[in-house]
Structures are given as structure tokens and as C-alpha cells.
Amino acid sequence: MNVKGTTELLGVIGFPIKHSLSPVFQNAALSYMGIDAVYVPFEIRPEDLKEALNGLRLAGVKGLNVTVPHKEAVLELVDEISDEVEKIGAANTLKFYEGKIVAYNTDWIGFLKAAEELTDLREKKVLVLGAGGASRAVLYALKKVGASVLLWNRTKEKAIRLAKEFEVSVIDNLEEGLEMAEVVVNTTSVGLKDEDKPLFDYGRLSEDHVVIDLIYRETPLVRAAREKGCRFQTGFPMLVYQGAESFRIWTGCEPPVKIMKLSLQDYGYPTESPRTPSRT
Template sequence: MSADPIPLAGVIGWPIWHSKSPRVHGYWLNFLGIKGHYIPMNVAPEDLETVLHSLPKAGFVGCNVTIPHKEAVLALADEVSDRAARVGAANTLVFKDGKIHADNTDGYGFIANLKQNAPDWQPDAGPAAVFGAGGAARGVIDGLLTAGVPEIRLTNRTRERAEALAEHFGDKVTVIAWDRAEIAAEGANTLVNTTSLGMEGQPPFTLSLAGAAKGALATDIVYVPLDTPFLIEARKQGLETVDGLGMLLHQAVPGFNAWFGTSPAVDAALRDVVLAP
């Protein structure tokens, strides 16, 4: 009698060296004593389809997907979740019953991070200001709308990208020109930086957040550095802040549960592991 196969999962991207996902899932597997493996896979765009259809045959139960494959995998999936369809991208695949199931857990991870680290945050208390309209903004906007934020003010250096997102998500999203971006913060209850401004090697975030509502919450999806210029500016204005690392950690939970059969904890020990040199 053959032994039960050891489940395999991983993350595919191009390149993949920067991904923290192997550290996250590797810690959980070890901590929980689960016989399984999670590996990084460097997959070129032209090889994506071949690799995806080969992984289940090699014992893989699923995988994460990162840049530049998050949109392309939707066309290759047999089933797409509602939230992946809304976002227009997938970051989590489950291989089951001979089919590829695609999901997007970015919005879930974003909101779970805020709820864990700012438990008094009320998403429906007022509008949200979202800076940036790239791929990451899609998951953030979907998460905010799903959580009950009544209005999103979206501003981006390239206005056309913001307008495309506003059209995609509907009339709760209003576009504000980048040269008037500080208006987005006026009276906002939630402020989110999804731009690369403030990331290591990028220009700093220099916009004023002085007009935000009293007691507003500010968060940055960037986590390198952990304390970004955006968060520093927010604290100067007396705002509550939540760093971006928790989004990365929480978005990993649904996939781990689907692949390995348990929902792991996002706690201080996991943060220490991911932040270690």
C-alpha cells in the first residue's frame, strides 16, 4: 500500500526571488507539523499555461500567483471566484477534481489586516481616499467596497488608469486629479497608499494628509520599509496607522487552508520570521 502523497504548493512569478510567501507558508507548515512543501517557481510568461497544467500531475494542490501572471491565470482557470472576477486578477489557485480554481485574496488580506490591528475601525463611517490605481489598488478597492465603505476617492499620477478603475467598480468610486490629490484626504475616514512612493528606491510620499477626519485610519500596502513616509506623515496628523505587512500575511491564509486543511494564525511570531534578515 502506497503512503499518502505529501501535498505540494508554491508561488509562481517572473522573477520570484523577492517573494516572502515561501517564508510565510514554510513557517506555518513547520509550526503546525504539517507534512507538505511550499516552493518558489520562476515561470516565464510563455511557459505559464504548460506549467499550470503540469503542476497537479506533479502532486501540487495549488499555488500562489504574483507579477506578471495575476491577470493571465484568469483565462487559464476552469472556475473563477466572484472576487477574482471583480478584481480582474487572481493570486491564489486551487487544483481540485481536475480543475483549476482561481481566487483573489488581496482584498480579504487588506481588510483582515485593518481589523486585526485597528479593531475600532469603522469602514462605513466615511469616505476612503486611495492613492494609486495600479494592480494592487484593485484588490484594495474591492475590499473596501465589500467592507461597506460608502465612497472611494481615487487619485493616481496617470489619470486614465484611475478612470478605468472607477468605470470598472462603479459610481461609488470618484476620480480626483493627482495635482489636487490632497483634496481626496479631506474628511476621509480611511486613507490608503497603494503607490510605490515611499518604497525602497522610490521617491517619498509627500502629499499632505492634514484634511483627514479626526481619528481616521491610514495604511500603506508597502512594507519595505515597514514605516513608510506615508505612515510617518499620517502620525504627524494624529491619525491611527497600520503597516502593510499584515496584508501580505492575511492574504496567505485562505490559500493555506485550501491546500493544507487548516487556517493558520497571523501573529507576532510570523511577523518576526518574515522581517528577519
């Protein structure tokens, strides 16, 4: 890395932030493309967000990714928001130009591009687990491609609220939902730790299910999918593709996705299922 007086600054804001893998693959991409910029993590507490964002703007930062817990809070602090941000209600990408901050959401397209590596989601019956911020981006993406969605969440009221907004169906009984679904998407944080109580009996997966877990590790759900012979994917591909779309917004360049993926090999990527013939 050759940092000079002309080097531009990109980064990611969140709290905590030390676990973030975005600096790894974004710097690999910048360096590969020969772009005179660096990407750094900024750990910013919720109570400091307004001041920090203004400071970063004044310091000449060109673009930021936004992660937990700031994805919704930043909306109050930016000058413009994209249509997707308006519909999803959260931003994960900020672009600074001419003194203004514009908010974008690339989680939804990151999810779609990653899922496309595994299956064609158009007109599929998809069971979505969870109704938090990630679920909103996934529901937006699934509706965009015309998938038919069954939504389940531990706190049912939240699922009902989202179902109205995104025009999807809510289910109570996960086992029934599983029988109806061709694709299962976990957007909850269950599986971050191996000892988390499973969302359902993962032994009930059939080999025809396609399983996508947004968590960037091999969760018990993904492990069960692997053992059953399902096609599956962890959160790594989505992480890369959402970052790749942010890269496109900041630089105007085609993101080097292969380089981004390669840079994460030491961190557990790839852990998606092998290329098996499509069954669905």
C-alpha cells in the same frame, strides 16, 4: 521540516520571486499545524507561464499563490474562477484538484482583515491612491463594507475606468481628497524606495488620519504617519491575511495567523502602529 514520499507541494509563482516572504510564513504555518506539505517559490517568466502551470499541475502540486506579473494572465489558463476573481479581474490563489485548476482572490479579504486591526472601515471616507491590480482588490473590499471611496491615480483615465466599474468617485486634487478623507490607503508602488517622489506633501497628514500602505516596509508615507501620531499599517498584515486565506482554501484548516506573524518578525513584522485608543 520532514519531507517524505507523501509530502504535498504548495508554492508561489512570480517573476521575480526571490524577495517573496510567503515561503517563510506558509512553511511556519504548515509545520505548526503538522500538515505534511511544503511551500516553495517558483520563478516563472511570463512567456513560460502556460507550460509551467501545466507542468506543476501534472507534477501534482496542490495549490499556488500567484504574484506579479501573473495575477491576470493566469485567468486565461485556469478551468474555473470564483466570483471575486471575476469582479476583481485578478487571481492570487490557485487550487488544483481532480485535474482542474480553480482561481481565487484573497487579496481583498486580506486587506479587510488587516484593516480591521486598525479601524472599522464601514461608512468611512477612504482615499485610495492608485488604480493598479492591488487597487482593484482594495476597491472591491471597500465597497463590500460600504465605505465611501475617493480614488486618485497618476494616470487619470485608469482611475475613471475603475471608478465606473466599482462605482466610486475620482478626485484630481490630492490635498482636497486628504482633507475629506478619514482613511488613506496607498496601493501604488511609490515608497518601495525611499528616494521615490512623494505622492503628496505628507506633512499635510493630520493625527486623525488612519494610514494604510500596502508596501511591506516602512515607507516615507508610513514614517510621516508615525511622526504625526496617526494610526497606521504597512503591507505586512495584509500579506499575512491574504496568505492565511489561501492556506484555508488549500488545507481546509483554520490558519494559525499568530504563528505566521511571528515567523516574519525577523523580516520587519510588526511595524504597525501601537494599540492606541480608537479616535474614529
